[in-house]
Amino acid sequence: MIELPSAQALPVSPRPPISRKPALATLLLAALLVAFPLVADSFGLDYYVGVVRRIVIFALLVTSLNLVLGYGGLVALGHAGFVGVGAYTVVVLDSIGITSVATAWPAAIVAGAMAALAIGTISLRTRGVYFIMITLAFAQMLYYVFASLRNYGGDDGYTLSARPSMLGGGESLEENGLYWLVLTLCALAFWLFSRITVSRFGHALGGTRDNEKRMHALGYPVYRLRLLAFTLAGALAGLGGAMLAANNSFVSPSMMHWTQSATLIVMLIIGGVGRIWGGVLGAVVWLVLEEWLKLQTEYWHMPLGLLLIVIALFLPRGLAALRWPNPGRTRTKKEGAE
Amino acid sequence: MSVVFITEQLLNGLGYGLMLFLIAAGLTLVFGIMDVMNLAHGSLFMGGAYIAAQVQVHTGSFALACLMAVILMAIIAVLVEQVLIRRLYKADHLVQVLATFGLILVADDLVKMIWGTSPMMANLPESLSGPVQLLPELYYPSYRLLIIGAGLVVALGLYLLVSHTRVGMLVRAGTSNRWMAELMGVRVARVFTNVFVLGAMLAALAGALMGPLVAVQIGMGEEILIPALVVIVIGGIGSVRGAFIASLMVGVVDIVARAFLPLLLELAIPGPLAADLGATFSALSMYVLMAAVLLFKPSGLFSERST
Amino acid sequence: MSLFTLHGLVKRFGGLLVTDHVDLHVERGEIHALIGPNGAGKTTLVNLISGVLDPDEGRVLLDGVELTGKDAYERVACGLSRCFQITSIFPKASVRDNLKMALQAHTGHSFQLFASRAGNTALAQGAEALALRCGLEASLDQIAGNLPHGVQRTLDVALALAANPKLLLLDEPMAGMGPHESARMLALIESLRGSMAILLIEHDMDAVFALADRISVLVYGKVLVSGNADTIKNDPQVQAVYLGDEAGSDAAIAALAREVA
């Protein structure tokens, strides 16, 4: 089984994982984000509304991955698959004239969950690298299947016929409306996620990551716990996918290619695997850097690559570890295989 | 469908399988046995291809090209191991993924700086550029026979090395419990360096040999990385025998999906659609195979590693 | 009728017959020791009972409930609990959180998603009570992995006790303990007598003879004999395959030493 950098799931002392100070910071952050579009327009930064919206969506995606990978210890390399399923749910509905997010997004959540449930049921029989690869396999299958669906554009992709509307028929959401909707839902999802990590379920899940054998012996239904985590993550990924579709009003199979799944994982590791804020941090840092470096040089891969290497060597627990180092957790090594 | 056609197709399956094995061989050492999740293995492959191509353009000698590719990549591998990889042995897989993913990005830009983005010329050696006649009706590209031969040789050599010499044991020991291995007197650090370099050399060789058959260009490494991983996983991580058999399976399944399935479908449905379905399925086949195998054998065909 | 019974249990690893038609029964409140040479199949038997391994043949019955074919976690719910020959705890967490984790499994389900666990006082108190019962109160807030070996073994047992099972499986609880720690473990097990039945595997004969109401000897996957301490002590077969006789071996050593020198 692949071991992960130490995580939050079993707090060393009874203190709740989110202590008061960060909570304040969180509120501040939220306020800033809400106010941003209003400020942006007057400063001619309106372009960045779209950028931030995209970052927020990715924060959700990486966070959903964090649930399985960070707290469940399940390295899934097929997460982009569920994102794609969510996005294509929107496409299918769009093609029959349903543009209301009130219908499309819940549908995407359900679709993502269903896909995750089905794939998880099979994949969770395997462990470690085998799990990585079987999840990859299913994601790739989804990729090729969607790429061959001619009436949804195949790998040319599909441009949504209309901007999403709040309710069926109602006038369509303009930039900021979509921004606030996305922001609200992501914040909600993130809040639920942070609750999960400290819930009975969250603790049990952390247990299955830290010592599966013992969890069986203690009487935990390990397989079902993992399946639930996997399904929840799939649901959130589905929602994220739907949001991306709305954000780009364009969907193509390329968004479910395995490299996308890998990128999500990379974001999470940068941010901090198994830490509440890991997903958010990772998404922000990665996307901002990418956006910025591209403008600086044609050779923007190199600095990015070097950065990853540096992080791997000197910050293997991710950026979150800087702010929230949790005491007593010695890093797990692959040694003493007993 | 004539007998010749079928034999040729099966031969093709074999050839493709061994092609994959050639690429997977180095990975079996580094990932399968040393347990280092080295995504940058594809970059080593690419490096080998580029160097070989470069040397061949200048000297015109294919043999020399292969030799240089292997030697130069070995040197590069030593550096990479000393600077980066050796710091990752103890780290968990995720950190290895992060670092080697970074390595890919760096490698791609380096190649772009040196050789530019347009693909590189890597010609077949004159002597092997044509086909040879195997059966009265059956011509087969002689170069592919070389690939098949190389695949078989590498497979055999690797098998002997891993299962019939101490090296294999020492590496496995060092991997599963480095401290204990050192307590037994094993120079783990040195062994690992050597094995990593050997893996890199195999990757470079694969690159040099594949160059004349495929486009030598940036990203060629990432493309073959996944099939290589699939082969290793189906075979059972750490098992050379497994990887070998798996690569043949993948090859044959792929051929069946591409060559025979469309022909069968054509009997039922219109040509274009049949071809179309065939292509889609051939894209899926490898993954379907892997999923199926793991469904019934959750740790591959011949897993020799206890994870 | 007995609390716990095995009927013709069989397990093969490839060609190797590790558990060979084992019939065994444990009475309520009884401490039943299972001894036997290394590789006789004791741990395997524990794994078969606890559901880690599936038997090729035979049945497992606890308090009239058929356990055969049930998943490991379902068996715990039926009142079966075990500890491990190689200590298996949550090394990165504090003892308190270890115990909480164990207790949570038996107080309500674990699919409660959004309510924080921190507020759950019942769990906190339960953990401290359990610690007190096992003499772990001193190290409640230490990281389990850094504790001395003996304490970790105790924690392993404590985790198993959290289920307060009808039958407790102990696989070499004294392993790696010195006289001092062994004595404490012995006392702990003694304190459990009556409150639950125990199937005890141990190579420390002093402990076995001190604790066991009944002893079964397992050899090459077969139950050789069952009986109380004295029957076992004096059984020539058992002496031959398992106990050996110390005096004899001393003579042997002396002899060997002479011929080498």
Add this chain to the structure above:
Amino acid sequence: QPVPIKVGLALDTSGPFSGPGQDAQRGFDLAIKQLGGKLGGQAAEFIRVDMAGNPDQARQLAERFVRKDKVDFFSGPIASNVALAAGPVMFAAKIPYLSNNAGPSQYAGAKCNPYFFGTAYQNDQFHEAAGKFAKDRGFKKMVVIAPNYPAGRDGITGFKRTYGGAVANELYVKVGQLDFSTELARLRAEKPDSLYFFLPGAMGINFIKQFNAAGLQKDITLVSTGFSADEDVIGAVGAPMEGLYNTAHWAHDLDNAANRAFVAAYRKDFGGKAPSIYAAQAYDVVMSIDAAVRQVKGKMSDRPAIVAALAKADFASVRGPFKYANNHYPIENFYLRVVTKDATGTMSNKLAGTVLTNYGDAYAAECKLPAPVRS
């Protein structure tokens, strides 16, 4: 002094199309250099960003160009799916998008848009030219092979449209295929007179190499689009390319003033290397913008006027005779090229005749836009 005219260039300097992308970039650079960095005599600014051939990112970049940089013209993407992703953003903002390569059918027919200019070509045209050639040559038994994605299937449709007769067999392969042994075996079994292959990028290179290694070139004449036989591909494959027929709307030895100047300058700037189709197309895009700006006297506010000016297309295209149809896709000639050793012994394309003259595309009829008024 007036604000400079802004042109957004979403380039493929990395990713799957980095090869063509680089050539296109050179074409842009050369034209910009020749115009002294100005457009129609006005100060101009060219904003280059790598879009790595990824549709999702293309979308993001399009947004950036429109909302942040407020560009006046857009160009750059190589691949159709990227063009399809970026297009709508431009159309919504009424910013002219001059495609330097992709010519998707989606924008050619009923869904045509005044702000889209398929300056390079309409995808089908290349294949239709090849089909015409195959017909003229009288290849009886024809096999076609293409990747299993929309552009691939459209390509085959286009080929068949002009080839007329039925093709003996259609082979579809998975995108990014590494090994073609199976298809080659089928070809050997089929024994066609000629094979038309449309395999962009690496696939094409893999295919030609393996096709020759299998020794099929003796019995089967290869026909292809200009892309699979362009200078960079020749550079990568070398000798095995000799004698490969391919059709394109341009050739580096095409004899017209603009082209002679372009090719000479290109060779000079880029180490004697012959320009590729991608370079030529990019060059034309900049030149056509230059012409349009000159006509409207740099008045960027009047978008319809600019569109009209662009539609006139009175600039000297390196392709020779060039004008737009009502759907803003070109009406141009298609030439036959054959790969041969030139005087210096290096492999290169050689002009071998004209296949189609003043040829439009099959979708223009469905487009409701008025035909451009030409001065």
Add this chain to the structure above:
Amino acid sequence: MIGSEALLSARGIEAGYGASKVLFGVDLEIYAGQVVALLGRNGMGKSTTIKTLTGTLAAQAGEVRFGGEKITGSAVDRIARMGIAIVPEGRHVFPNLTVREHLVAFADNRNGQRDAWDLERIYDLFPRLKERERNLGNQLSGGEQQMLAIGRALSTNPRLLILDEATEGLAPVIREQIWQCLALLKAAGQTTLVVDKYVNRLLKLADRHVILERGRVAWQGSSAELEADRSLWSTYLGV
């Protein structure tokens, strides 16, 4: 046959884990051919001492010499190749090596003996291992793993053999075998440092006994002296 100069000598060793110090100046001498027993209650620092001798744990102070050569600070594997082999607490068999591989992978003759330990002799000592030849390390019973750990150490024919609770988890008969084997080895001149809880057996085997108490050597002496003075047992050994 005790050599004049100690094969291994440790002077004033101090060591610990991070902040917590465990050894406060341990002195230890082992002469060639001797069997030395290291005694003490749980957690007194026996294993820690051994970890320091084998180079696993860096000594914070003091020096260790082996065969006259200073080995404090040299790498674990180098010290091992000089001829120190250990049966560590908790066996540490390799889960992914077969029994046979355990016994051939590290095989060596580091003390240059005539009748060195080879596969056959080890199989003779533990027939059980021969039966399980093809099992992987993690497919062995606890006791079998223990036997394997001992066999593995013997396969290097060390100049100094260190056993940390080597009879752990073994059935009484097998335990007896081990004692016999150790006696045999001693007779054959094998230098040995042994930690074990069965003090009675050690009395018969060891030449010298060293008792650790809170990371210091509290007492050392011969078996006779130890047997005589029961107070030592109650104060230091908790029996």
